[in-house]
Amino acid sequence: MTELPNSTDRKMGLVIDLDTCVGCHACVISCKGWNTENYGAPLSDQNPYGGDPSGTFLNRVHSYEVQPADGHAQLIHFPKSCLHCEDAPCVTVCPTGASYKRAEDGIVLVNEDHCIGCGLCAWSCPYGARELDVAEGVMKKCTLCVDRIYNENLPEVDRIPSCVRTCPAGARHFGDLGDPDSDVSKLVAERGGMDLMPEMGTKPVNKYLPPRPKDQIEEQIDILAPLLAPVAEEPQGFMGWLDKALDKLPGGAN
């Protein structure tokens, strides 16, 4: 049944640090790699080497420019995947029961054998976290690497989502956000972790850590700077003569 569980034992999810993300897209590639070879149908590509390539991805990295009222613009890389919402609208709209949220860890999954590919769950998701696979005709979404995190065939260090394992900057963290004493919960409390589109009422489990404020470039960066500044604004001596002489040549002054 596509009823949401009243509560989940744990709230497994990701914490994404917008201050640290360098926008390398390594998480996108590792996600595509792992999830094409493992859980469910492969993530297909259409026309991958042609003029108009497109394909199914569970994680995509946007880049945004933020221009404050005063000060310099800041570029922020922004990875986005399923937020495994507590009040996930994608689950309740599903007509077949293919879409469900697990009571034990809060992971939102799709039973691909029951999915009819109507697309309504993707319509209901404000984050664009679900994509219909064109080749398979079923809905694909982030599984939080459910086939890694409990997989005892993998070394313990690898029992985290592929994107987290891959991130070279350490911008992605995985853990139980329902446990206030977990490392991820502490990180969220310390850094003011935020929800995306809180007004949608989806109560996302994944949190985003806002970028730290940038250093301000002062007018005078060094006490020696005034001594190093050019002494004359107007050219003097030989350069002054050359400047005037060139201005007098046909073509006029610049």
Add this chain to the structure above:
Amino acid sequence: MHPAPSVIIFTTLSGLGFGLLFFLGLGQPAVTGKVAFVFYAIAFGLACGGLLASTFHLGRPERAWRAFTQWKTSWLSREGVCAVGALIVMGLYALGAVFMDSYWTLLGWIGAALSLATVFTTSMIYTQLKTIPRWNMELTPAMFLSFSLAGGALLAGAETVAPWLLAAAGAVQLAYWAKGDRALENSGTNLGTATGLGDRGAVRAFEPPHTGSNYLLREFVHVVGRKHAQKLRMIAFVLGFALPLLLILTPVQGVVIKHVFAALAVLSHLAGIATSRWLFFAQAEHVVGLYYGKR
């Protein structure tokens, strides 16, 4: 939103078909035998044709039967249950009218209620989506229901109520457009809330995640045709409501001319509703477009 032909055909035809079934269930027109057969053939043709068209947009149509299971939470599932219920009940009622020259009144009322419930559940599939502010309004079910009743009355030849229902549907349409145009702005969702970065300054989509297109952009961001929206609204309003109203209110002599006028009114209404439904999808902005700096 991408205006998929299958969904436009489905909502337009089945809305009209279930509208006619509603009136037939209430015994309007009171027909039996061959005439009744023609009326029911039209109603079932429209309703079933629409429902069949809706399966064309499924990725896995062969599993469509599973969609009847989740009526507890899903409006799409409820719609399926109501539609099948309405078709079965009205099918039985039609058997009585066509072959036995008898009206099973109670069955007709149940069928009429289920027909209207089908249209309502269809509208709720769209209305429930907070992600599309233009649909997430009380006027959406009002629009679907009023269109269905007006179209049904036209087809059923309910001369006394049809003009009133058409006028009401036209008024709902105008209100829907007026309110819908401000819906995204009034929802309070923008790139600032989408990224959580809005309180730091003006947020601009600098670089998309990929150079090509993707499912999200194809499904949720539609720009072609929006530039003609005002013209299309005029066409939809004139064909859907004004012209049919004029045609049925014009006093004419003779049964043949009267029927020709009524047929023209139905066809004009159908074309108008299809245009309006196309705009319903094409103009709907999904908030995921914000992440791409689009609407």
